[in-house]
Amino acid sequence: MNILLTGADGFTGRHFIQSATQAGHHITSLKVDLTDPAAVAAQVQGTQPDAVVHLAAISFVGNADPAAFYAVNVIGSMNLLAALSALPKAPAKVLLASSANIYGNCDSSPIAEDQPPAPVNHYAASKLAMEHMARTFADRLPMVITRPFNYTGAGQGGQFLIPKLVDHFARRAPYIELGNLHAEREFNDVRMVCQAYLDLLQHGQAGQAYNVCSGQTYTLQDVMDILTCITSHQIEVMVNPAFVRSNEVHRLCGTPAKLTACTGPLPAIELRDTLQWMLEQA
Known part of the structure; x- marks a missing residue:
């Protein structure tokens, strides 16, 4: 496939390019300011993609x-979809990366795709708004929406939690400042997420949303215990109230049942293997 990719220079984009090219696909990177509709339209008109993967977004919750969340994640996405819908031939599939953060704090766990959304921050609200906006193009573009739960890997920005932890252990820092140690998250591997995206380009049903998740959660203490085991380094944890969000999502865990029913089993990568990989690249 010839895949048009936004966000090619980002964390997920770089890994997606590697996974896609290894699978024999050709990547065309859309390198333009998504908030400039004329520039987006001009560059899109010069392509004829078989499929589109839209990863570009402001993704750091803090x-x-x-x-900016709404300017890029909603209006920027609208500009892209408008340009794609003007192509002489529509792509066979358009994958839009949303987020599991749209679910917010909810009592049910693991979370399925029919869970009513309840975003608690601007990042999540902008992603939900993007999903609703995208449905206005449903009669012109065959779209699949993905809702990835937390994931990580080598090359993720240091402002994110797991890379911050890995950096401190790699440097054998004496202490680290953290927020809520008991929040539970999935910490999946970016390579699994990229494979899920490729599979959904092939098999995903237009108009459907899919959780990209494993159903396995960890606390920060769990992650630190694994890093301590790998590095044999003990680190002191100092809780910084500035890092404790008042609107913290306490537990975010999804069910991959709908995804795997569509694509089949995804790569099972243990968190220890992901952390080992990140330490080696630190």
């Missing part, structure tokens, strides 16, 4: 400018 980003200081709330308006």
Whole structure:
């Protein structure tokens, strides 16, 4: 397939390019400001993709400018979909990366795709708004929405939690400042997520949303215990109240049943293997 990719220079984009090219696909990177509709339209018109993977977004929940979430994640996505819908031939599949953060805090666990969304921050709200906006193009573009739960891997930015932990253990730092040690998250491997995206380009049903998850959660203490075991380094944890979010999502765990029913089993990569890989690349 000829895949048009946004966010090629980002963490997920770089790994997706590697996974896709290894699978024999050709990647065309859309390198343009998504908030500039004329520039997006001009570059898209010069392509004829078989499929599109839209990863470009502001993804750090703690980003200081709330308006930027909506400008990029919603309006930028709208500009892309408008440009794609104007192509002489529509792509066979358009994959839009949303987020499991749209579910917010909910009592049910693991979370299925029919769980009513309840976003608690601007990142999550912008992703949910993007999903609703995208449905206005459903009559023109065959879209699949993915809702990845937390994932990590080598090359993820240091502002994210797992790379921060890995960096401190790699440097054998004496202490680390953290927030809520008891929040539970999935910490899946970016390589699994990229494989799920490739599989959904082939098999995903247009108009459907799919959780990209494993159903396995960990606390920060669990992650630290694994890093301690790998490195034999003990680190002191100092809880910094500034890092404790008032609207923290306490447990975020999904069920992959719908995804695996569509694509079949995904690569099972243990968190220890992911952390070992990240330490080797640190």
